[in-house]
Amino acid sequence: MLLEQLINGITLGSIYAIIALGFTLVFGVLGIINMAHGEIFMFGAFMGIIVTSTLKWPLWAAFLVAIAVTAILGYMLERFALRPLRGKQGVSHLAPLISTIGVSILLENISHHLFGAGNHPFRNSFAEINFQIGSITVYLVQIIIFVISIILMMALSYWLLRTKAGKALRATAENLETASILGVNTKKIIILTVIIASAMGGIAGILVGMAFNSVNPQMGLSMGLKGLAIIILGGMGNVKGAMAGGLILGLSETFVVAYGDSGYRDAIAFIIIIIILLVRPQGIFGQKSAAEGR
């Protein structure tokens, strides 16, 4: 029982981590909270349904379509909602935040319109496949989710740490001006960041669809707020913090539901934020100075 809950918690936590990574990348580079990230994630989830249920294509195709669609959404978000506000005199520093909130409402309405309200089941051929290991049951879906999340996190970490583009992204995140005098085309890096973050949201959308077997146009908001909670927990703009924070939230939610009251499930994230803000405002992995923005 305990082990089973642990597996559930890790599965959920690894999805949360992927969502939070999207938030943290954008925050790191642009210094803004992308409130549309949850809705982009929701679009990814719907792409999964359309591809697997309506078109009856295989799961891998769903990932490709979701990545493509959310990457395009990310590009448009940057191009039309964020870039016009950047570097303009007299634009409030809250403007980009409001702008992303606007985009999130727009995307939610569009998805109502396109996909219809209410829950949509996410069917896949292997939903029921499971393994019995001793007394515990492990679902194939959980293994797939876990493996994909781990691969994604390792690939992102490797990319950020070892590749030229990844280093340019980190440099831009630390200081845009410095990166630009070192020869980084920071405009390109910003676009790249929003696209990568959005595509990760899209992948997470499919994973959530698989895990909960249900997708709806409102799911973006709660997931977005949880992602936000996680990056506050882990440290704003911090990649390791997003991963660890995701796991912590996934595990705590699972255990509260299993051993406590399932009604408090969604409150956990926010209880954790309040505690963290009181005890360690810069987050678990955040440095004090990182709280200053960039």
Add this chain to the structure above:
Amino acid sequence: MKLLKVTGIETFYDKIQALKGISLEVEQGKIVTILGANGAGKTTTMKTIAGLLKPKKGKIEFLGEDITGLRPDQLLKKGIALVPEGRAILSSMTVYENLEMGAYQRNDKEVEQDIENVMKLFPILKERKTQLAGTLSGGQQQMLAIARAILSKPKLLLLDEPSMGLAPLIVTAIFKIIKEIKESGTTVLLVEQNAKQALKIADYGYVLETGKVIISGNAEDLLEDSRIVEAYLGKKSS
């Protein structure tokens, strides 16, 4: 040959005009220094040349080509590198990664070898190469910022107050390095408060006051110029 030619640039911060028509020239292979009191517009001039600020009026030419209004990354490609005031090292990256970022635009095979070479020039950087750059001391950070800029193999190196806040011994070391950079064939435009030491290594100098060039001339002549001796060398002359 003229490497850089700046003609009548005017740069604004919002409505505040920081540069009121600055013109200057930098000959290839020389060290040219810009002196001036706090707030004279030295940093603004450097940032405008490096593309971090766009001039409202005026023209900047590099090797005869109009480069006014280009982005910093485009200018670096043309051969203009800036070591900004306050160093601007990437503190959350390691010393080695900072050096790698210096060579960001290069794709040749010699990058690794060149990084080894600059670490020989600045042994402290080799010792600390896996350390986060933010943990270096001020002088070490300045060495890193200069080393990093050299790695882009610039034709023109812009140095904004490299000696600021450093102990006299380190200042002397930095000036020696600037001379070596010139001897290796890189042209240097140097902003300094340390007028005497700057003029000693420079070939030519400009003095700025409230956004204008008020004096210019050969460095030896400026060292003797009574106006400069009074305003900038007075206390420090030895």
